[in-house]
Amino acid sequence: MGRKGSLRPPQAEGGCGAARPSLLWALPEELLLLICSYLDAQALGRLGQVCRRLRAFSGRDLLWRRIARGCLNSGFTQLGADLAAGIPVKERVKVSQNWRHGRCRRETLLKWKRNLMPWMHLDGDYLYLSQAEDIRAYRFRPDSAGLQHRPQAVFSGHQEDVCRFVLAGSHIVSGGGDGNIVLSKVHGSFSIKFSAHQQEVNCVDCQGGIIVSGSRDRTAKVWSLSFGRAGHCLHTVQTEDRVWSIAISPLLSSFVTGTACCGHTSPLRIWDLESGQLVTCLGTDFHRGAGVLDIVYETPFTLLSCGYDTYIRSWDLRVSTRKCVMEWEEPHDSALYCVRSDGNHMIASGSAYYGVVRLWDKRQSRCLQSFSLSSPTSSPVYCLRFNTTHLYAALASALHALDFTAP
Structure with a gap:
């Protein structure tokens, strides 16, 4: 027997087959x-x-954790948070190599007859997808990337297509082409609808009992979600440009708007959430028409943006608001409709043509992997989401999945 606090010799369990106790197992x-x-x-x-x-x-997870934090999409953020605690870290490192080398199995999960501009979110066992005026909740099949054919729930309320929506605790907050915002209870039929903008609500975000929305009517608005005041407008911000994207800071102190860049003002601006006043502009050298179509906060101080000028940009508010700290150019000069991050080293982007999804390693300047999901026809990737094993991309007429566990 080994001493207290050490592992027992392997032959005690029929282990390594040594003729005598290994000195290795005698160590604490x-x-x-x-x-x-x-x-x-x-x-x-x-x-x-x-x-x-x-x-x-x-x-053991303890041994693989250090390795995993240097891998692509292994479930660990820059700050060390584990986003996939239920999956062994060693297995995540193996799957990470498939992401790096582009080894995956492709599958079309859903198709619809007319072209749409769908948006989606992942939440545990469910994928939420907007299809025209409705948002549908599809349940994943057990041990599979596939979806059940029939949605578990359908959330209605808009008279025109849903533009964007977010999951906020027990609610779905959506903005539509009818200028309305709809709050729907995830588990139940209760919903609230209120008129938000004079034109379509292109983007919404919701955190900490606050909703922010942006519209083609050149305004961004801050709304209360608190009990008894839901739908009460707290601030109206005159952006002087169409708002395509919006995001609330994780610190709940400010929000950022991405606009069409039709004037001389930076399309990326940060506003104080409490007062609605302009805090700062990001960048100084945007060309006219370089509208920002998607914004993602990675940490309270870092965010990603992408849009019509074909660049993904990384901003660190602690370093500078005048220049981004890193940028990656779409190699085929295509507008970028959406961007997501694993919170660490990997970025995924969706292009405007032929359903092209690209994977990027932030430590490199060139694209890592590319997948064309709608060839020979052309469609933008309107929205993409991923976890440690699968990537989902919503195109004009279909929802596609890339399974990196089974190349």
């Missing part, structure tokens, strides 16, 4: 973990091939 477990922490993924994998006990020991 803490020291073994320290030694193994210096190994890379390949060395850890080979160590796990020695015997059953080493396979179990070398597969």
Whole structure:
């Protein structure tokens, strides 16, 4: 038997098959973990091939966590948060290699007869997808990327197409081409609709009991979601330009608008959430027409933007508001409709032509992988979402999935 605090010799469990106790197993477990922490993924994998006990020991999340944080889309953010705690870290590192090398299986999950501009969100076992005036909740099939054919719920209320929507706790907040905002209860039939803008509501976001919306009518508005005041307008911001995208800071102190850039003002502007006053503009060298179509906060101080000028830009508010800290150019000079981040090293973008989805490693300047989902016909990627194993892309007439667990 090993001493207290150490692992037992392998032959006690029919382990490595040695004729006598291995000195390796005589070491305290803490020291073994320290030694193994210096190994890379390949060395850890080979160590796990020695015997059953080493396979179990070398597969611990603690040993793979450091490696995973340097991988693409392994579920760890820049700040160290684990977004996929239910999946073993070693398995995530394996799947990460498929993301890096573009190894995946493609599948068309849904099709519809007329061209739309769909938007979607992932939430656990459900995928929420806007289709014309409705938002439909589809449940994933067990152990599969596929969806059940019939939606579990349908959320209605708009008279024209839904432009954007967000999930906010127990509510879905949507903006439509009818100028209205609709609040729908996720589990129930209760909903509230109120007139928000004179023209279509192109974008909405909701956090901390506050809704922000942007419209073609050249205004952004701040709304209350608190009980008894839902739909009460707190501020109206005159943006002097059509608002295409909007996002609330995770600090709940400000929000950023992305506009059409038809004038001489920067299309990216940050506004104080409490007063509605302009805080700052991001960037100084945008060309006319370089409208911003999507904005994503990665941390309270960093965000990504993309749009008509074919660039993805990364902004760090602690460094500078005049210049982005990094930018990536779409190689085929195509507008970028949407962008998402794993919160660490990977970015995914959707282009305006032929349903092109691109994967980027923020540590490199060139595109990492590219997938054309609508060839030979052409369609923008209106929205994309991904988790550690699958990527979903909504095009004009179909919803596509890329499964990186089964190349």
